[in-house]
Each structure stands twice: as structure tokens, then as C-alpha cells.
Amino acid sequence: MPAIHQLKYRGISAAAAPLAGLMVEGWRLWAAPVDLVLPVALHPSRVRERGYNQATLLARHLGRELGLPLREDALFRIRHTRPQVGLSGVERRTNVRSAFHAAPELVAGKCILLVDDVCTTGATLDAAAGALFAAGARGVHAYCLARAAGA
Secondary structure: OOHHHHHHHOOOHHHHHHHHHHHHHHHHHHOOOOOEEEEOOOOHHHHHHHOOOHHHHHHHHHHHHHOOOEOOOOEEEOOOOOOOOOOOHHHHHHHHOOOEEEOHHHHOOOEEEEEEEEEOOOHHHHHHHHHHHHOOOOEEEEEEEEEOOOO
16 A cells, blocks of 8 residues: 555554655755745544644654744634545535635745645645635645646
């Protein structure tokens, strides 16, 4: 089973550090200027089910290794959504529409590095970025560990 699936679905949180290490290496090639690292937020009920937010584990490691500040309290999932797996692109966008809120006092005027584990259609990243821009973010760069096959 791929390490990403172990991290996301099997409770193997120890997979986060080596996977994030790959992100660190990739970032050194890209290195866009950012002020703040934020993980894509999960709804609190999903965090309770899973035991952690895999995007948060990746973002913590990434922020620490790159010397970038991390905030886990700047982006919130304010609406529970069904899992995106198996949904079409249109269904994914509808599912996450208005699901996020960002704290203006933490993101206004900042360029954000938004971290997630997998990008399939970009619907989640788009919805989260929309909340960040609505809160006054100057820019948002999305950075994911993987892109879904065929996406």
C-alpha cells in the first residue's frame, strides 16, 4: 500500500516525516516567497475519527525544515463535508463550497503556502484559497505531496 494511503487511511502518522522530506526537497527547487505555512483544515469530527490531520503533519515538518512560520489556527473547516473520494469534479466543488473560514487577523496581507497531501481536481485547494483571499491574504501558493493519477 502506498505510503500516502498509510498516512491518510491507516493511521500510520510516522509516514508523514519521510513524505514531508520529499516536499522539502521539492520546495528547494520552487521556493516561492511566502510568509506563512498553513495546512488545509479538516473538520474537527474528521480529525477525531482519523486521530490527526495529515496535511498538518506534513505542514509542520515542512515549516520546521524550511524555517517558515506555521499557523494551525488560521484556516478552519467550518462545515462538515463528505469525503471527496469517488466524487466527480463538479460534486467535489459543490461539496467544499463555503466549507472554509480564515482568520483575517492572521492572514491579511500575507502570502500563504497552503499544504495538503493529495490534489485531485483542486476543488479543496480552491475553496480554501478562496477563504484566505476573502480574509485578505495577498497571495496563496498550493503545495501538495501528490497529484492523483489521471487528474
